[in-house]
Amino acid sequence: MGSEKVTSIEVAKRAGVSQSAVSRVFTPGASVSPKMAEKVLKAAEELGYRPNVLARSLITGRSRIIGLVVAYLENQFYPDALEKLSNALQAHGYHILVFMVSNEDDSVDKVMGELLDYQVDGIITASVGMSNALAARCSAAGVPVVLFNRGQDDERLNQVTSNNIEGGRKIAEFLVAGGHKKIAHIAGWSGSSTGRDREAGFRSGLEQTGAELVACIDGKYTREAAAAATREMFSGEDRPDAVFVGNDHMAFAVMDVLRFELKLDIPGDVSVVGYDDVPLASWPAYDLTTLRQPSNRMVEATVSTLLGWIEEGSQDVQKIKIDGPLMVRGSARIPEGWPDERL
Amino acid sequence: MGSEKVTSIEVAKRAGVSQSAVSRVFTPGASVSPKMAEKVLKAAEELGYRPNVLARSLITGRSRIIGLVVAYLENQFYPDALEKLSNALQAHGYHILVFMVSNEDDSVDKVMGELLDYQVDGIITASVGMSNALAARCSAAGVPVVLFNRGQDDERLNQVTSNNIEGGRKIAEFLVAGGHKKIAHIAGWSGSSTGRDREAGFRSGLEQTGAELVACIDGKYTREAAAAATREMFSGEDRPDAVFVGNDHMAFAVMDVLRFELKLDIPGDVSVVGYDDVPLASWPAYDLTTLRQPSNRMVEATVSTLLGWIEEGSQDVQKIKIDGPLMVRGSARIPEGWPDERL
DNA sequence: GAAATTTATGCATACGTATGCAACTTGAAT
DNA sequence: ATTCAAGTTGCATACGTATGCATAAATTTC
Known part of the structure; x- marks a missing residue:
């Protein structure tokens, strides 16, 4: 009382x-x-x-609240990013209001309305896209938006991603240099720019060396779809000797199926490469070779872009791509003299 | 513009x-x-x-914001809970404002002040304790608090946990029934009620059957401490043949060290049992036998307790303990005829 | 059809804070 | 002492909404 x-x-x-x-x-x-x-x-x-922060916000027009829209937290990359984003924003006196959405139906639009009702100073979407109508509404409301780990053509939307095309290419080079002859790809969701770009970069990298992609299935960024794709891809006699999986989260499922269902040896029978470098990738149970998305720098870029708009009224839409290194571990055959040959 | x-x-x-x-x-x-x-x-x-939700809150005294205080998201149990909490609250028109703290210094108190500044309608702390002074302030401000997965004696604080004592006891019975003779424990952080209760239940279960705990080290809920504890515990000649690890997150580290550093077979050389049943525990790479914390029901209890206080002005402090089943998988030797003997 | 009752609407005010403006204080410069 | 500027303070108002109260409209009741 x-x-x-x-x-x-x-x-x-x-x-x-x-x-x-x-x-x-x-x-x-x-x-x-x-x-x-x-x-x-x-x-x-x-x-x-x-x-009272709320009363203050009424008069200043600033709530010091940042809306974060996120679809799922199962993929370790996102809780990790959330933690870092929250810490970085907290250091600047902002806090994160969480909105969970499903990426399939129109819940993004529905939820985004609620978001604006809270008078958020800015919006970060983690691996979630936006309709044009929505981008227009945010823009009209003067609320800056940063797409984190997702690209979109809209000219009003800031975005921060890793250099997915270049990353895909690096992986292609690595696998070809490793002497693999039958290279396959379990792709990220084709409805996402990250999925498409990684695949495009990968294909282009293969072409460049004259290699060919023997199979390619959309893994939809879920364990289930990736596992199913693996079964399909490796059921025949003529199975691939290497597979690039669109992100680590799926790669773990792929490795589980290869090892425990199909009794294949990694990397003896087949090399597996992922994308993200989540903490779990470095645990010895998976020891996954993967292209690192530098989440620290991505978070930094996201926060500075957002605060630039909010506090300095910046008007420059940023489309930031950050390069990451290939983390060579034990899940894929390592080319002769690899680390020395190229940095 | x-x-x-x-x-x-x-x-x-x-x-x-x-x-x-x-x-x-x-x-x-x-x-x-x-x-x-x-x-x-x-x-x-x-x-x-x-x-404008903020203007509305000024007059209604309700912000429809719930503050969530959380220390780390690396342990998969927490992002999972966060996702479920957020979804459940969203369905009732509430949203989560995230506050990251470190559990060691006094950042909890500092951050909690900011929390109250936002006029949150309620507070959930995930595995984070509170000083008495703080509990008093929240109580004085009329803001209900629910400790999620953490117990504390304060009479003003609601709490929702699994039945940690009973859980520890079940695991003791299981290991003893499995014929293990040298049973060890890598405990959860002794500064937390969950860690202490699981240990107490485990010890009591062992005593009851006349078994003895041959070693016990505090793993502090981190991978590093748990790995170090494992090395210490299993370095000598007379190593344990079973270990109960205070949560899954540490258990993964323990298994990694046992298998890849010490070259031991699980469960051949040593049985490992965890606590939580995070999604990763069921992946075949670990296939971890573990006691499930029913996060769905814990979230449900948390939300209904909180909304009870907020919307119906309930005054009954809830101390809810939820039982969970032992998920028997492949990381620990299974007693003869186990599933039939007891439900 | 008139009176009693319910339902709708507008007026005015309150929530807790920030800020332009004018009045005042202080101390320096003349 | 006198003037002026710089620094402080209080007054009044505004932010966008919800709600008690009084009045007006619609509905029921006899």
């Missing part, structure tokens, strides 16, 4: 000053004398006063 | 009605005639009006 909200007015009363004075003491950069500050802070301390 | 906020006043003007009328149309349960509703909704639609 003790919901005794204490307001700036009560503090003012106790300190014997005006409400404006209290407000100014709690507003960085306002004009206050040292004695005033002392009086007010003392009274505030005694009453346990803290400014 | 298009930050054209449209307010209820503009809608009222266009519809030729009062601002109150607009407000009432958007307030469920208010008294409005059908024609009025139609007129207003039409005008609102044309202008793209949506009520």
